[in-house]
Amino acid sequence: METTEQDGRCPECGRPAGDAGSFDDARRGQRRLAAIARAASSVADAASLSVTLDVVAREVMQATHIAAVQILRVEGGLMRVVGKAGFTDAEDFAERLEQCRRLGARMMFVEAFRTRSRIVVPHRKAAVLADPAWAPLHDIMGGPEWDSFVAVPLVVRGRAVGVLNAYYSPGEDPGPETLDFLDAMADQAAMAVDSADLLARSRHDAQVEERARLARELHDSVVQQVFSMRMQAKALRAQVDAGLGGGPDGVGAVADELLELAQNALADLRGLVLQLHPTELVGRGLASAVRTHAESVHAATGLHVEVEAGQLPELPTELAEDLYRITQEALHNVVKHAQASSAVVRLDRGDDRVPGWLLLEVCDDGVGLGRPAGTDAGCSGGIGLVSMRERAERWGGTLEVGGARRGTRVRARIPVTPLEAAS
CATH class of the missing domain: 3.30.565.10 (Histidine kinase-like ATPase, C-terminal domain)
Known part of the structure; x- marks a missing residue:
């Protein structure tokens, strides 16, 4: 028997009509959980921070009604985009953003970073495009179809390292479940940034330790041998000035020692160069x-x-x-x-x-x-x-x-x- 809306059932899936919304919510929840899992896997496996954060940004877009995503990282007091989805590429984005700041544009994501608190701004696009202070970025911000805006700080071990910006599609309001999902994805992005920082510091520490070791080896081997060569050369010069007072045998002994020292120093230098590269x-x-x-x-x-x-x-x-x-x-x-x-x-x-x-x-x-x-x-x-x-x-x-x-x-x-x- 064919089911109809008059029967109280959904004509497409056969479920009670009242359950259709719950079913859709459940599917959205499953998509978001899957997106979090895939983002976590990317954070664990990817060698490049930008590749990882691009994946996180795409997962946010695919799992929600969000038109565009930006992930910004803060380094040395400067913000730069390290992950994005839904925006056209703009190599001069940072320069344009700085122009907007100088013109007095209010940057909600900066406030989110400073306060380490999520910020939700309904109908943000209209305000941005109507504000002359945002003019340098009007063509980029006006590209995707979006309306409301959410900025979620990336916080790890009590410190903010960046911001995740989400641009909601028109007609979509940031609800509690979506905001919780953005918080989870921001946590994944924060972990990726923190891991990249730790790896960079580890490499730097290893380089410092290696340079210190090479400096010690240079001092203990090559420097000492060159110093001895200098002393032997002075002795040879003294004999020459004295009219070869030590005779040919004395000069030959000093020359032989100089040759041996030079050969040892050359071998040590070759070894150190090979260690470096x-x-x-x-x-x-x-x-x-x-x-x-x-x-x-x-x-x-x-x-x-x-x-x-x-x-x-x-x-x-x-x-x-x-x-x-x-x-x-x-x-x-x-x-x-x-x-x-x-x-x-x-x-x-x-x-x-x-x-x-x-x-x-x-x-x-x-x-x-x-x-x-x-x-x-x-x-x-x-x-x-x-x-x-x-x-x-x-x-x-x-x-x-x-x-x-x-x-x-x-x-x-x-x-x-x-x-x-x-x-």
């Missing part, structure tokens, strides 16, 4: 870069380093550099702490029992750590060991530091997918 990675690959570094370590310290490298798959440049840095730090620890005479670096795909993994091992014949094999590197408070572990975990891998049959072993295991398997 392992160009071998780009031109000849990971194994070649590791061999070059091993030769540099041997020339500078006398430690014999053997490199055993199997057939490696093609690796992303960033992964190759992380593996190179792990090797570099491990050999640095051998030289500094192990009292070893030799070390072995192994690079291979692993074995048939553990397919899909890249194995990096650095073993030495030194005094050892006094810990059993398999001990997590995180047990040590050393910055270098923590850095090695973080580099391995960045690629879903693991790092173990512990005793070998003799000395110490550093073992990194990284999951890799050969290009042919991924095609």
Whole structure:
């Protein structure tokens, strides 16, 4: 029997007519929950802040009756758009916004940021387009079809880091459920901004630590050797001025010492330059870069380093550099702490029992750590060991530091997918 509105049922879905609104509300609620979940996933996975916040902005538009979204970030007292949807691109938006501010335009999103409180302004578009102070942005703000306006501050750990601006479609009033949804999405955007800030600070701290280490190594090796060369040159000059009072043998001894000091200083400088930028990675690959570094370590310290490298798959440049840095730090620890005479670096795909993994091992014949094999590197408070572990975990891998049959072993295991398997 055909259902009709006279029967009290919806003619399209067959549900009681009074339930149609509830059903639509439920579907809207489900869309908003799904949008929050997708935004959270983007915050966790995306490497670019602008890509992440563009995703958040699009999810807000798709889940609600909102015509356009802007996400602004505050840095050094300045605001800039870092995510948007529904607006045409405008590279000079920040300059136009500053012009509006100078003309006296009232910027509600600035008040939302300063007060860390949500601001709702009904029928905002008409007021903006009628205000001469907003003239520099009239063409951009007049593009989308919108009416009311909501500004939600991005707040994380008690501090505001930006603002989410939502421009509602005509006839749509910001209701409690929509506002709660915007609050949730603003929280996701705030987390993305905070994560980007933390990553930037972490990289800066790592750069500062690396520069300090390089400065110490320059002072302890190259500077000392150049100082000794200067003293030997003065001695040689004194002998020349005295008419070669020490004879040819004396001059030859000073010249030989100068030559040895120059060779050592050159080897140290080459090693430091390689640490700053392992160009071998780009031109000849990971194994070649590791061999070059091993030769540099041997020339500078006398430690014999053997490199055993199997057939490696093609690796992303960033992964190759992380593996190179792990090797570099491990050999640095051998030289500094192990009292070893030799070390072995192994690079291979692993074995048939553990397919899909890249194995990096650095073993030495030194005094050892006094810990059993398999001990997590995180047990040590050393910055270098923590850095090695973080580099391995960045690629879903693991790092173990512990005793070998003799000395110490550093073992990194990284999951890799050969290009042919991924095609």
